[in-house]
Amino acid sequence: MSHLVTDELLKQVSKPARYLGTEWNAVHKDWDENPAHMVFIYPDLYEVGMSHLGLAILYGAVNEQPGMLLERAFAPAPDMEDLLREKGIPLFSLESHRPLTDFDVVGFTLQYEMSYTTILNILDLAGLPLLAAERGPGHPLVVGGGPGVANPEPVAPFFDCFLLGDGEEALPELLALMGRLKKEGWAHDRREVLARIAALPGFYVPSFYDVTYNTDGTVAAVVPNRDGIPARVTKRVLPDLDAAYFPTRPIVPFLEVIHDRIMLEVMRGCTHGCRFCQAGAIYRPVRERDLAVLLGQAEELVRHTGHEEISLTSLSTADYSRVEELARTLAAAYEDRGVSVSLPSLRVDAFSVRLAEAVQRVRKSSLTFAPEAGSQRLRDVINKGVTEDDILTATAEAFQAGWQAIKLYFMLGLPTEGEEDLLGIAGLARRILHQGRELAPGKKPTVTVSVSSFVPKAWTAFQWEPQDVVKVLQEKQQLLRSHLKGPGLRFSWHDARVSFIEAVLARGDRRLAAAIMAAWRRGARLEGWSEYFRYDCWEEAFEETGLDPAFYAHRQRQEGEVFPWDHLDFGVVKGFLLRERHRARAGELTADCRSGRCTGCGVCPDLGVDLRLKGGPVDRAPAGEV
Amino acid sequence: MRLRVKYSKTGRMAFLGHLEMLRFWQRALRRAGLPVAMSHGFNPHPRLAFGPALALGIESLAEYLDVELAADWEPDRVREELQAQLPPGLAILLVQVIPAGAPALTAVIDTAAYRVSWLAAVDSGLLQQRVGSLLARTEVPVSRPGKDGRPRVKDIRPGVLELALDPPPDLAMLLQCSPAGSIRPEEVLQALDWEVPGRITRTGLFARRGDEFLAPEELNS
Ligand code: SF4
Numbered sequence: 001m002s003h004l005v006t007d008e009l010l011k012q013v014s015k016p017a018r019y020l021g022t023e024w025n026a027v028h029k030d031w032d033e034n035p036a037h038m039v040f041i042y043p044d045l046y047e048v049g050m051s052h053l054g055l056a057i058l059y060g061a062v063n064e065q066p067g068m069l070l071e072r073a074f075a076p077a078p079d080m081e082d083l084l085r086e087k088g089i090p091l092f093s094l095e096s097h098r099p100l101t102d103f104d105v106v107g108f109t110l111q112y113e114m115s116y117t118t119i120l121n122i123l124d125l126a127g128l129p130l131l132a133a134e135r136g137p138g139h140p141l142v143v144g145g146g147p148g149v150a151n152p153e154p155v156a157p158f159f160d161c162f163l164l165g166d167g168e169e170a171l172p173e174l175l176a177l178m179g180r181l182k183k184e185g186w187a188h189d190r191r192e193v194l195a196r197i198a199a200l201p202g203f204y205v206p207s208f209y210d211v212t213y214n215t216d217g218t219v220a221a222v223v224p225n226r227d228g229i230p231a232r233v234t235k236r237v238l239p240d241l242d243a244a245y246f247p248t249r250p251i252v253p254f255l256e257v258i259h260d261r262i263m264l265e266v267m268r269g270c271t272h273g274c275r276f277c278q279a280g281a282i283y284r285p286v287r288e289r290d291l292a293v294l295l296g297q298a299e300e301l302v303r304h305t306g307h308e309e310i311s312l313t314s315l316s317t318a319d320y321s322r323v324e325e326l327a328r329t330l331a332a333a334y335e336d337r338g339v340s341v342s343l344p345s346l347r348v349d350a351f352s353v354r355l356a357e358a359v360q361r362v363r364k365s366s367l368t369f370a371p372e373a374g375s376q377r378l379r380d381v382i383n384k385g386v387t388e389d390d391i392l393t394a395t396a397e398a399f400q401a402g403w404q405a406i407k408l409y410f411m412l413g414l415p416t417e418g419e420e421d422l423l424g425i426a427g428l429a430r431r432i433l434h435q436g437r438e439l440a441p442g443k444k445p446t447v448t449v450s451v452s453s454f455v456p457k458a459w460t461a462f463q464w465e466p467q468d469v470v471k472v473l474q475e476k477q478q479l480l481r482s483h484l485k486g487p488g489l490r491f492s493w494h495d496a497r498v499s500f501i502e503a504v505l506a507r508g509d510r511r512l513a514a515a516i517m518a519a520w521r522r523g524a525r526l527e528g529w530s531e532y533f534r535y536d537c538w539e540e541a542f543e544e545t546g547l548d549p550a551f552y553a554h555r556q557r558q559e560g561e562v563f564p565w566d567h568l569d570f571g572v573v574k575g576f577l578l579r580e581r582h583r584a585r586a587g588e589l590t591a592d593c594r595s596g597r598c599t600g601c602g603v604c605p606d607l608g609v610d611l612r613l614k615g616g617p618v619d620r621a622p623a624g625e626v
Numbered sequence: 627m628r629l630r631v632k633y634s635k636t637g638r639m640a641f642l643g644h645l646e647m648l649r650f651w652q653r654a655l656r657r658a659g660l661p662v663a664m665s666h667g668f669n670p671h672p673r674l675a676f677g678p679a680l681a682l683g684i685e686s687l688a689e690y691l692d693v694e695l696a697a698d699w700e701p702d703r704v705r706e707e708l709q710a711q712l713p714p715g716l717a718i719l720l721v722q723v724i725p726a727g728a729p730a731l732t733a734v735i736d737t738a739a740y741r742v743s744w745l746a747a748v749d750s751g752l753l754q755q756r757v758g759s760l761l762a763r764t765e766v767p768v769s770r771p772g773k774d775g776r777p778r779v780k781d782i783r784p785g786v787l788e789l790a791l792d793p794p795p796d797l798a799m800l801l802q803c804s805p806a807g808s809i810r811p812e813e814v815l816q817a818l819d820w821e822v823p824g825r826i827t828r829t830g831l832f833a834r835r836g837d838e839f840l841a842p843e844e845l846n847s
Contacts, residue, residue: 006637006640006641007745007823010641011682011683016682016683017641017643019641020638020641021638022637022638022713022714024653024657024711252653254646254649254650256649303657304657305653306652306653306654306656306657306711307653308652337656338656338664
């Protein structure tokens, strides 16, 4: 169908470069010589998906193995979708322009809840039955991975299996198995295939588990319905990133994508222990890469991509124990080649700002910090480990270094939040603006406050907490807005209704699949984009399916409650999260285990791994208890 | 040193727009390790200059790029290193040293040649007839969107320099292509009232010198 794509479709859509598949470093492997075929789908537009490091890693990790190939697909833009539907052409992979149904495995990364309707749209555009139970011998397996697998239950009925945790070893294992099963002639027997997959560590086959519910609607139990299926599935974890595959020939997009630069992954995981943060929990433990390994990878990346910027990525790059050495060495090494170094996530402290100042020769327009909460009390509740002093020294450093625009991220609706916490946000913004005017006289400093709404997530200390109702969140936004008027102050906020739907899905159970399907049928898709988000689709979907969204988003959960994701094991133990919940209520800080003081989250003993810190333990954390 | 690079852009690459090509070349040149001269000023950028833009979806056998190097490289070496950094669909045809003061591509190119090959069967006789009658007219108005988006009527006849079935049933066109005005091959098809789907290829760019049409690589020899 390759000619069909180039001759019929590409001439009629905007940005056809999204669909070419011939970017530099794209891999076109021989279809017949490599019998196991997978297509990796990022369920959003090309520009978003191509900014995702996970895709680059898995693309390379699979394609470097003989006998298997991995191609890419993304959500088509609405104009392409209309054209595909009008002409009855199925959605295709980028490299070989084949229909998705030609592949043995169709894999989706679950990056955010608001992509779930897009996943259904893609399955539909591919001509695949949406429900796993309705797919037959000739259909590809539909696999999910990524952070959404922390609680995949709302989408479980659409998937044949999920992969928990790191994928660079697990995914080639899955494809090697598929290759063997195809050769042995088993590939048509779906249940046999799934049983064999369920025997691989880290793979979860939802149809092999039955969910029962209590009369109050909560989950009673999730138990295997078949012999030999583990009661809990444990995530995969790479103990040593230095030995792990890392792509040094990533695809260089033709189009300008959101993160259009080299992504050098300095470490995986985060030890801060912010109590709202799911990524900080499910990617534990921290595993740093060796400085020499990173310098070698950077050199190859520069040579093979021609990019003009190296971004040091991780959940919290300033924490990497040799970040200063790394950043300075890279900046000096590539200066005359016109390649710059950037730090995407700054910690709220002077060290981060000085580091950014040292390596970023081009002053980006603004510097961003995330204090998350406006008062010390609430920052202690969430274990942010940042004081007002830290914030003001960081911003002072920034103004003195020549930055004039400061952006601050906060979350509204955090547990125990009151009016004084909200006013604290406005107060802090004004103090920073005042500081900027004193430190940079004659300039026009600006402070932008950007607020999102708190979404309680699985695997966090706040997984028991209710979310504020939409009306309350909107009132809080209004209150802040009225306090952040005046020259030099800017305010931006996210649609609280989107956060509400996220909250419903983030801690939902399998019954919600019906609502996702109903919302998609009504036209919901590409909902990560505010212009495409349609709340009415969801309102009607809940109405039609009789599911109460408040039950999922607004209910205070009991401490003894069985959660829909309790049969999955990301290493962090529930007892630790419960303890963290109580410490949050008491306003007690918990130390960062990077300090060398293990706080007992359970990951290391559970998964048989260790923290890997290249510079040894550093105690930069506030004086929290262990 | 200043170099003129001639390249082809075919297959899926025909769907890359001007901005995407600019970004692509910047990165390919960096990968190839070419010492591209940078412009001075606040935001330095590599000194690259292109010929007239090509509409999205049209293949080309004659695209041009002028690049200035900060050090002298043999044209053969440039060709080799650069070709190694190009995906299928982009091929270097020629690398030529040009004088530092040579006028820019967009200042000299005024004519473009196109070929249309058909994706379905065509009646050559009928097409020949339509071509003949178009050439016999003194005015050929077509409507094209104006700057404000509203259609304008434009006479394309003076800009159609040659039109022939060559080799039949392919249609060859020589059209005006300059800052003063450009005729699009689709506009000629529209004027011919010819609806058979075709694949359009730009086969050459030229500077008119009296009765002669010189390719950019022939200008500086
Ligand atoms: S087990 Fe201890 S050292 Fe390991 S990640 Fe958890 S808190 Fe940190």
